[in-house]
Amino acid sequence: MLSRLQLLLGATSGTTLALTGILGLAAVVYALYQLRGGPGRKPDEQGAQQQQQPYDPTKPSTSSAAGAAAAAAASATPSAAVARRLAGVQRATMSVPGVLLEESSPGELEESACVRADAVALAREVARCCSAGLYLMCQVADDVGEAVVRGALEHAGLLGTAPGQVPPHRLLFCSTLEGKASFVRQLEPELHVDAHPRTVSDLQRFVKQLVLVAPPGQQAALPAGGSGGGGAAAANVQHAPSLAAALGVLPA
Incomplete structure (x- = not known):
């Protein structure tokens, strides 16, 4: 480019010497203008500019639309699964x-309460789906355990008055397993979820649907001596390794 500029300036050097300062400056600007190709850019330059344009999220594209649809479907899957599982359930404990x-x-629980975030999210879905509400039960040794549990659930966003939350008065504490079973029987839910085999055994004759949540290695037979009797799970008892499996979000 520099050589071309020198040629152009050299070809007009005689004229340039006779020009005034303003006209000489105009000649130089015109020469540069010609070297750059005039008002239009070359096609390859235009293509490079288009490639360098920033992504505009407001412009639809096939890939972004497909990704948005997949994300929406993925986010809706747990809610849809919980809704199907809870068909006919108005109140759950x-x-x-x-x-x-x-x-x-x-x-x-006297020392700590470690929340399972995935389970809390599913509990909020249960609270949304049950027209008569979700009630939570917790056996603790004393007021210290109650404070620890309540604080953990509040911090996790499960307790509250917004849609999908459990009102604080629906978190019930007791000191014995018998007290927990008594709470459930008084509330008469269509579904009760528990991790203690004894409670599930005691409620077999009183609750339409029961879920015993326990890892596969701990899913032993229900204890004999409860109101279910015999230690065998009744047809209304489901075993699941997690709350997600119990609600149909993950395979049981």
């Missing part, structure tokens, strides 16, 4: 230890 929390005994 759920034991907190071992289902929503990693801890499963009153002694453990």
